[in-house]
Amino acid sequence: MTGTVNHDPRLAVEIAGIHFNNPVIGASGTFGYGLEFAELIDLNRIGGFSTKGLSSRPLAGTPPPRIVETHGGMLNAIGLQNIGARAFVEEKLPLLERYDTRIIANVFGYSDEDYIEAITILNDGAGIDAYELNISCPNVKEGGIVIGNSPAAAARLTERARRASTRPLIVKLSPNVTDIAQLARAIVGAGADSLSLINTLVGMSIDIYTRRSRLNYGTGGLSGPAIRPIAVRMVHEVACAVDVPLIGIGGIASVMDALEFIIAGATAIQIGTANYYDPRVTVKVVDGLSEYLDRTDSPNIGSLTGSIIKDQP
Amino acid sequence: MTGTVNHDPRLAVEIAGIHFNNPVIGASGTFGYGLEFAELIDLNRIGGFSTKGLSSRPLAGTPPPRIVETHGGMLNAIGLQNIGARAFVEEKLPLLERYDTRIIANVFGYSDEDYIEAITILNDGAGIDAYELNISCPNVKEGGIVIGNSPAAAARLTERARRASTRPLIVKLSPNVTDIAQLARAIVGAGADSLSLINTLVGMSIDIYTRRSRLNYGTGGLSGPAIRPIAVRMVHEVACAVDVPLIGIGGIASVMDALEFIIAGATAIQIGTANYYDPRVTVKVVDGLSEYLDRTDSPNIGSLTGSIIKDQP
Amino acid sequence: MIETVATVESNLEITPGYRLLTLNFDEEVEARAGQFAMLRARASFEPLLRRALAVYRVAGKRQLSFLYQILGRGTEQLSFVERGGEVEALVPLGNSWPVEMPERSSVEASRRAIVVAGGIGSASVLMLCEELARARIDTQIFFGAASGRVASGCGLEDFRALGLPLTITTDDGSLGERGFVTAPLERHLRDEVSKKSLRGADSTIYACGPWPMMARVNEIAARFDARCLVSLEAPMGCGFGVCVGCVVAVKTDGPLGYASYRRVCTDGTIFSADTIRWEVNAMSH
Amino acid sequence: MIETVATVESNLEITPGYRLLTLNFDEEVEARAGQFAMLRARASFEPLLRRALAVYRVAGKRQLSFLYQILGRGTEQLSFVERGGEVEALVPLGNSWPVEMPERSSVEASRRAIVVAGGIGSASVLMLCEELARARIDTQIFFGAASGRVASGCGLEDFRALGLPLTITTDDGSLGERGFVTAPLERHLRDEVSKKSLRGADSTIYACGPWPMMARVNEIAARFDARCLVSLEAPMGCGFGVCVGCVVAVKTDGPLGYASYRRVCTDGTIFSADTIRWEVNAMSH
Ligand SMILES: Cc1cc2nc3c(=O)[nH]c(=O)nc-3n(C[C@H](O)[C@H](O)[C@H](O)COP(=O)(O)OP(=O)(O)OC[C@H]3O[C@@H](n4cnc5c(N)ncnc54)[C@H](O)[C@@H]3O)c2cc1C
Ligand SMILES: Cc1cc2nc3c(=O)[nH]c(=O)nc-3n(C[C@H](O)[C@H](O)[C@H](O)COP(=O)(O)OP(=O)(O)OC[C@H]3O[C@@H](n4cnc5c(N)ncnc54)[C@H](O)[C@@H]3O)c2cc1C
Ligand SMILES: Cc1cc2nc3c(=O)[nH]c(=O)nc-3n(C[C@H](O)[C@H](O)[C@H](O)COP(=O)(O)O)c2cc1C
Ligand SMILES: Cc1cc2nc3c(=O)[nH]c(=O)nc-3n(C[C@H](O)[C@H](O)[C@H](O)COP(=O)(O)O)c2cc1C
Numbered sequence A, B: 001m002t003g004t005v006n007h008d009p010r011l012a013v014e015i016a017g018i019h020f021n022n023p024v025i026g027a028s029g030t031f032g033y034g035l036e037f038a039e040l041i042d043l044n045r046i047g048g049f050s051t052k053g054l055s056s057r058p059l060a061g062t063p064p065p066r067i068v069e070t071h072g073g074m075l076n077a078i079g080l081q082n083i084g085a086r087a088f089v090e091e092k093l094p095l096l097e098r099y100d101t102r103i104i105a106n107v108f109g110y111s112d113e114d115y116i117e118a119i120t121i122l123n124d125g126a127g128i129d130a131y132e133l134n135i136s137c138p139n140v141k142e143g144g145i146v147i148g149n150s151p152a153a154a155a156r157l158t159e160r161a162r163r164a165s166t167r168p169l170i171v172k173l174s175p176n177v178t179d180i181a182q183l184a185r186a187i188v189g190a191g192a193d194s195l196s197l198i199n200t201l202v203g204m205s206i207d208i209y210t211r212r213s214r215l216n217y218g219t220g221g222l223s224g225p226a227i228r229p230i231a232v233r234m235v236h237e238v239a240c241a242v243d244v245p246l247i248g249i250g251g252i253a254s255v256m257d258a259l260e261f262i263i264a265g266a267t268a269i270q271i272g273t274a275n276y277y278d279p280r281v282t283v284k285v286v287d288g289l290s291e292y293l294d295r296t297d298s299p300n301i302g303s304l305t306g307s308i309i310k311d312q313p
Numbered sequence C, D: 001m002i003e004t005v006a007t008v009e010s011n012l013e014i015t016p017g018y019r020l021l022t023l024n025f026d027e028e029v030e031a032r033a034g035q036f037a038m039l040r041a042r043a044s045f046e047p048l049l050r051r052a053l054a055v056y057r058v059a060g061k062r063q064l065s066f067l068y069q070i071l072g073r074g075t076e077q078l079s080f081v082e083r084g085g086e087v088e089a090l091v092p093l094g095n096s097w098p099v100e101m102p103e104r105s106s107v108e109a110s111r112r113a114i115v116v117a118g119g120i121g122s123a124s125v126l127m128l129c130e131e132l133a134r135a136r137i138d139t140q141i142f143f144g145a146a147s148g149r150v151a152s153g154c155g156l157e158d159f160r161a162l163g164l165p166l167t168i169t170t171d172d173g174s175l176g177e178r179g180f181v182t183a184p185l186e187r188h189l190r191d192e193v194s195k196k197s198l199r200g201a202d203s204t205i206y207a208c209g210p211w212p213m214m215a216r217v218n219e220i221a222a223r224f225d226a227r228c229l230v231s232l233e234a235p236m237g238c239g240f241g242v243c244v245g246c247v248v249a250v251k252t253d254g255p256l257g258y259a260s261y262r263r264v265c266t267d268g269t270i271f272s273a274d275t276i277r278w279e280v281n282a283m284s285h
């Protein structure tokens, strides 16, 4: 399949030793298991994608309604419905084999053990390039605290996942914290090879006639262009705090948006919600990056990472 | 002036012993010193307004550019330009005397002492109904940490301000924290009469051609409809955590938006950014609230506060 | 499924608040009765998500029409697009209404179809009715709307033009029988079953409308042992199966597990009514 | 200042990317040369903030025209509004160009005006030129644009129709002199001063255009000791003085303090060029 795509070599990036043809990655939960997009785009043209969050066992998810649109974004409370790590390895991976694109298995659980179990299952899967730990789930064992909001709990989980994993480990940061740089340092200190950020911000929307939340679950995760300025700021903060490659996420819907993250310090970017309303956005951004390099006479995309000019402290 | 306005008695609310003709308040930094709106709306028709943040001494603010629009919102880094507490007392308050609307003096500083000094000056001012502490400024003395992001620092400041103040004290919460309920409990424990929330979320926007932040200051505060779901969620969380009346803020641009906050647990609401692009939005919301009470046969606005129905935990 | 920018042939107001949008595609589109599209006015920045609209009519290999009600931000933005304007489209999506040929071998009881349309749910069944008519299946249409004006907006004239037996109800009694469309449906089934000693099972009920209507149709169908198919609505993030936002709760044998929810967009929109857990409503309104 | 919903009389493309919007108001509006309005297409949800446009022409007590360039989201949304459509408007805003009568008592040196328009900055000075002409002030217009096409978009024909001396420059040389508009301005001042032994101080320069152009005009004016007024641009949150987002840095005697910044919308948009700290640019582009 590779033969059919002429990759722009200036767009290639490396994260934790993995080669990506370009820095454009489909975000977890918005790109299904990749195959859903095969009819819409040439999967060989994007850098990679992150799977829907995989747990050790299949999960039903929360009752509907699960999504509600807001200004510039949407709230979701999918409840992490997924086919389970085993089914992904057995049913999806074989079908993905023929694509030359990086596959990131997004992993989550409700306890450290859950995560380790899912990783252990996924270690068997051929063709997975890296793991991305979604640490924004409430930990049932610790009374519902969100692992990703506590540097100590996140570092502990990172360390255990690092040991269990046979593949590079990306940890995905929760933005619902006071100090994301501190969280990032703790997680990198615990052995993460890369960080991706941001996950969704916790939000709520109320139907003023029923006086109920518009989501069955109550709260949901806010995504889309509305959160982009927060995400860009956080990527910039984390880039100043740690030395591992970053994957920028949050409201990217165009090549200009993607470049904001790269200039702020990201090596690659993920596109989430925009895939829903512009299903070919990923390849449009890939093309747009090449054009930007032409227009600005930049040697390659890597030269832009963290290239922000600061006049002020 | 009161005689000319027929207030809907069902909209009256009380916060810390202060009577508001209705729960619609202009938010600090978006309503100037109130007088700027006198040509646009009848100031007697709104519940009140919160002044631009007042400091002990006049401040120049940051160099331009200071604002940039984002999807569903805007970033600002005004740097708290203001005429100073003394000038407000001497030049603005006398002009505001003739309006029957509540005046909340929004106060800030770069150290606890700064705040106390500003409050002491404002204590002399006739016609101020309450203070609103903006605790989202970096504390220069404590190495730039934001007071409002630390429950301990915020509680300490609240206690000192409480003692210095001759008027009811509203503390305005920063949303840039992991646990807003914990912050709220600490501040209420320290003596706050009411909480208002949320202030802006820290964000950033980069010009991909100059590779500089679009704001001279670097980062800015995100406001507008984009942040509403986050604000509604936080108001709901804080309403579950403390017993003082809450003032809901964040992206309110219509009566439906205002009602979301009230149903989530707010006694009153503040409208910020929407004043810029819809200068008469405050009075439109006042009218809309009366209509909603009619349509839903609700006895008064107070009956809606915190009336959210929860099926899920 | 094609993802393209379609050009507006026309966007006509039928009655206030109801419009017929006709789009020209640069490729051939094969849409079957009951399928839908995800649409968004191209030049608009808000709302972000495309909106699901049933294919109302196929006017040629490259032309489709959509009948829609202006409800909120998305449909309002669509209503502003004029002839020559552009609409982002993903189409065709979802499964389609199954139409079986009557069993001509059986002399006594030829199969019959009952189509129940509630409000703008009508948009999903016009092509179905045409197909049933073409297949010469004995078809009864029950058409309910809030008022006579809304009925027109929901395409009543197009349904009348089919020449099939048509029973109209309106909530306010301004046209046809006053009340819900489920009342004459129930009467009809009762009469049929008693008078002609037909079994309910000889009828297939096709229903599309508001959730409470469809839940009630399901109850009636169950009572008369009639086969019942419903086209469901749900808030849709993507329309092509990736967001898993549009699910409905379905009956499963085992405990609640992965199979407890199905996606309306790709597993439906058409489901056998008896598989749905009607008490778990997919819509928040 | 009125806050109202205006109705679109017309919204005509002058050249691609440039349009003339004419609005009808339900109240009388008194707008002076150099004032502006904050406008937003009514039915659009994005962008949120209104956009500042100079009043280009007053066509009657209740009718104003605006000449604008389609630059980003806001002006694009405006460009979609058609005749009969609605535009939210706050108008008139800001101060206005001061026009003094020539001192006829002085025989030797009557006061003269020089108007410098760069790009769409022209929109702010057409009414000024009309006023200067009406007041029979000796007026020279320097009109710069990127190209001949852009010059048309920026209203060149309207300026030509005034019958005042007009020097045109284009960046690409497709019309008039090639280069920046500041080159002939400088030449003119030099010639005037040398040939007629006039002092620069006898001239008032009125300038509106891109920031670098105005900074350069200020330098030239200073060199020839001419009075110079500029109409500034800044990203505007509100347009009526409350957001304090539109400030420019101004010179103050004391240390940097409260008086270091002034609001373009209410303290300006017209400032004496020598009071501006040009090195602190208000725009990020
Ligand atoms: C498969 C499918 C086919 C459809 N076909 C048609 C059709 O042919 N003609 C037609 O007029 N409508 C159809 N609908 C409904 C249409 O999608 C909604 O009316 C539209 O999404 C509302 O968007 P809005 O922006 O105008 O309203 P919003 O601002 O999104 O919402 C306004 C109100 O509508 C509710 N709403 C939101 N999403 C939906 C939804 N998907 N369905 C129903 N209500 C919703 C909201 O809760 C709110 O109360 C269909 C829906 C589905 C899922
Ligand atoms: C007092 C005043 C009067 C004006 N009069 C006119 C006029 O008569 N005709 C006309 O065409 N334009 C005029 N402008 C400029 C006009 O306001 C901007 O072109 C417009 O705001 C850009 O909005 P947008 O959404 O199209 O672009 P955006 O998407 O907001 O921005 C596109 C680009 O324009 C830049 N930009 C943003 N805001 C402004 C701004 N206020 N001024 C200049 N560039 C900006 C951005 O940095 C970006 O590079 C005036 C501006 C001011 C302040
Ligand atoms: C419907 C939906 C489901 C998601 N599911 C997951 C998930 O399973 N695991 C995960 O790490 N992130 C998940 N996310 C978060 C996205 O990967 C991404 O971090 C977030 O949406 C912000 O990016 P965006 O604004 O581009 O969407 C989900 C997002 C959405 C909208
Ligand atoms: C330009 C601007 C200036 C502001 N200045 C202040 C301020 O001085 N003090 C303060 O407490 N909040 C300030 N705020 C925050 C608002 O009062 C409000 O909390 C925030 O904007 C969220 O509400 P909104 O989305 O309705 O604007 C400012 C907001 C903006 C947009």
Ligand code: FES
Pocket: C235, C236, C237, C238, C239, C240, C241, C242, C243, C244, C245, C246, C247, C263, C264, C265, C266
């Ligand atoms: S709408 Fe996204 S899965 Fe159905």
Ligand code: FES
Pocket: D235, D236, D237, D238, D239, D240, D241, D242, D243, D244, D245, D246, D247, D263, D264, D265, D266
């Ligand atoms: S634009 Fe808001 S103060 Fe000038």
